[in-house]
Amino acid sequence: MSFWGFLASVFQVDLLQGLSVTGKFFLHRKATIQYPDVKPVPADRFRGMFGFSEERCIVCHNCAKACPIEIIHIADHFEEIEVEGKKKKKKVLDRYDIDVKRCMFCGLCEEACPTEPVAIWLTTKSYESAAYERNERLYFDKKRLQNWDGVEPYPGVVTPEKGQMPNDPSGGAAGKAGEQKS
Amino acid sequence: MANPWIAFLVVPLVKIVVILVAVILLAAYLSFFERKILAYMQIRIGPNRVFPRGWLQPIADALKLFSKEDIVPTRAEKLVYLLSPVITTAPALVVFSVVPFASATTLFGLLKEPVTPYLTDINIGILFILGVSSVGVYGIILGGWSSNNKFSLMGGLRSAAQLVSYEVPMGFSVVAVLLMAGSLSLVKIVEAQKQAGVWFFLPGIVAFFIYFVCGVAETNRSPFDLPEAESELVAGFHTEYSGMKWAFYFLAEYANMVVISSVATVLFFGGWLRPFPNVAALAFLDVVPPFLWFAAKVGFFLFCYIWFRATFPRYRFDQLMALGWKVLLPVSLANVMAVGLGVLLMGGAR
Numbered sequence: 243m244s245f246w247g248f249l250a251s252v253f254q255v256d257l258l259q260g261l262s263v264t265g266k267f268f269l270h271r272k273a274t275i276q277y278p279d280v281k282p283v284p285a286d287r288f289r290g291m292f293g294f295s296e297e298r299c300i301v302c303h304n305c306a307k308a309c310p311i312e313i314i315h316i317a318d319h320f321e322e323i324e325v326e327g328k329k330k331k332k333k334v335l336d337r338y339d340i341d342v343k344r345c346m347f348c349g350l351c352e353e354a355c356p357t358e359p360v361a362i363w364l365t366t367k368s369y370e371s372a373a374y375e376r377n378e379r380l381y382f383d384k385k386r387l388q389n390w391d392g393v394e395p396y397p398g399v400v401t402p403e404k405g406q407m408p409n410d411p412s413g414g415a416a417g418k419a420g421e422q423k424s
Numbered sequence: 425m426a427n428p429w430i431a432f433l434v435v436p437l438v439k440i441v442v443i444l445v446a447v448i449l450l451a452a453y454l455s456f457f458e459r460k461i462l463a464y465m466q467i468r469i470g471p472n473r474v475f476p477r478g479w480l481q482p483i484a485d486a487l488k489l490f491s492k493e494d495i496v497p498t499r500a501e502k503l504v505y506l507l508s509p510v511i512t513t514a515p516a517l518v519v520f521s522v523v524p525f526a527s528a529t530t531l532f533g534l535l536k537e538p539v540t541p542y543l544t545d546i547n548i549g550i551l552f553i554l555g556v557s558s559v560g561v562y563g564i565i566l567g568g569w570s571s572n573n574k575f576s577l578m579g580g581l582r583s584a585a586q587l588v589s590y591e592v593p594m595g596f597s598v599v600a601v602l603l604m605a606g607s608l609s610l611v612k613i614v615e616a617q618k619q620a621g622v623w624f625f626l627p628g629i630v631a632f633f634i635y636f637v638c639g640v641a642e643t644n645r646s647p648f649d650l651p652e653a654e655s656e657l658v659a660g661f662h663t664e665y666s667g668m669k670w671a672f673y674f675l676a677e678y679a680n681m682v683v684i685s686s687v688a689t690v691l692f693f694g695g696w697l698r699p700f701p702n703v704a705a706l707a708f709l710d711v712v713p714p715f716l717w718f719a720a721k722v723g724f725f726l727f728c729y730i731w732f733r734a735t736f737p738r739y740r741f742d743q744l745m746a747l748g749w750k751v752l753l754p755v756s757l758a759n760v761m762a763v764g765l766g767v768l769l770m771g772g773a774r
Contacts, residue, residue, distance in 0.1 A: 257735075257736070260735045260736065261731060261732075261735050263735070264465045264731060264734045264735045265465075265731070267464075267465050267466070267467055268461070268464050268465045270467050271467070272464070272467050272468060272469050273467045273468070274467075274468050274469040276469070
């Protein structure tokens with residue numbers, strides 16, 4: 243052990259270093275966000291409550307297949323419609339349910355969605371979806387996924403029903419600018 | 425004070441009530457400050473919800489503890505289980521009877537004759553403090569044993585071993601101060617520091633270091649909190665205690681912290697004296713009342729307690745014993761020799 247090392251061990255320099263670290267943090271700016279009074283600002287790519295667009299959905303089931311915990315439940319049936327005199331079969335969505343209480347917000351459903359823009363997305367910034375009853379209130383059918391009954395949208399964000407678009411940092415507040423394909 | 429009833433009954437009773445209430449309130453608020461300071465050192469805010477910015481948090485805690493259910497384990501030794509918190513708490517409060525908070529004062533001219541703002545000054549003050557405060561460990565070990573819980577018993581045993589180990593170097597570090605002061609009375613020790621013109625902290629820096637380390641160990645505080653090590657023993661000796669019984673242990677722990685800090689202030693930091701009490705150039709510091717000097721020093725030590733808790737990890741038990749017997753005891757013995765030699769060469773105790 244060197245002389246300085248010996249001195250450092252006698253005067254317990256390492257303990258003083260530890261004390262100086264905590265002393266510095268004592269005066270540090272606090273990281274706490276006092277939540278109900280101050281709302282945290284999520285990043286643009288923050289994955290929050292689901293947005294869903296029934297008119298863009300082509301009922302391909304890719305999202306349900308991509309979901310690692312299988313919480314997306316889809317049911318459909320075929321309807322015959324006439325397009326330019328020819329009879330065509332078209333898939334119609336009966337049921338599009340997401341069991342949000344079990345969701346881990348991985349975003350794989352959004353990545354699997356083939357439509358442009360995607361029909362299901364999580365970049366909504368809205369995180370206030372807590373409820374007192376989990377089986378009813380945190381199980382979202384296709385209607386509630388669009389009108390967000392029971393979800394408090396992040397300030398400045400509109401519901402999917404009112405024209406929110408995926409990957410839109412303004413959350414649709416800037417009008418329906420995202421209607422055209424980008 | 426012609427009437428002996430006033431001098432011998434009313435005045436001491438008033439002092440007792442004031443000191444008890446102050447100590448209990450201080451212990452309660454110390455928990456608040458501890459949570460606040462710990463939170464600040466972890467860049468959090470800490471309790472801030474109960475009315476004005478959390479300042480009534482200790483009151484709310486106390487009310488909660490009063491109204492909690494008092495659970496006694498089925499196979500506990502009921503009487504001992506009941507008595508142990510009292511055995512721990514009473515000495516912690518009794519010790520305050522000899523702590524000198526300030527010099528004689530007229531309370532800014534409110535009283536005709538100056539009163540001494542401490543309960544009594546006995547000529548074996550420091551011995552009294554060491555003796556009485558050591559009784560508290562009986563409450564801890566009996567509480568640990570009577571709970572009929574292995575964690576509690578191990579916590580109590582650890583506490584006993586720890587106290588026995590650290591009482592020795594602490595006693596020797598106090599001896600160094602006694603050699604310098606030439607008295608066991610706490611008031612005389614402070615007055616000796618005034619005569620010497622320097623706090624005993626400077627000539628007795630080694631003694632102070634040993635005293636404070638042992639003080640932290642004696643109060644079972646982090647980094648020596650093995651008797652209640654959460655990660656090993658659930659809550660140590662008070663695992664089975666709840667409600668007001670637990671609150672008594674809690675009160676005793678914090679009161680002991682205040683005792684250790686007060687005694688450190690009196691022995692090493694000049695009690696109620698201002699810095700460099702004989703330097704006339706610093707006389708403007710006398711504007712601050714003596715009690716505030718005392719309170720500020722005690723507050724600093726209490727802050728250090730919490731600072732240590734926020735910083736240091738817990739000692740392992742063998743490390744604890746090694747530190748006590750292999751480092752602190754020889755160093756404190758050598759320190760007694762050195763200080764004694766110094767006092768002898770300087771011409772005896774002042």
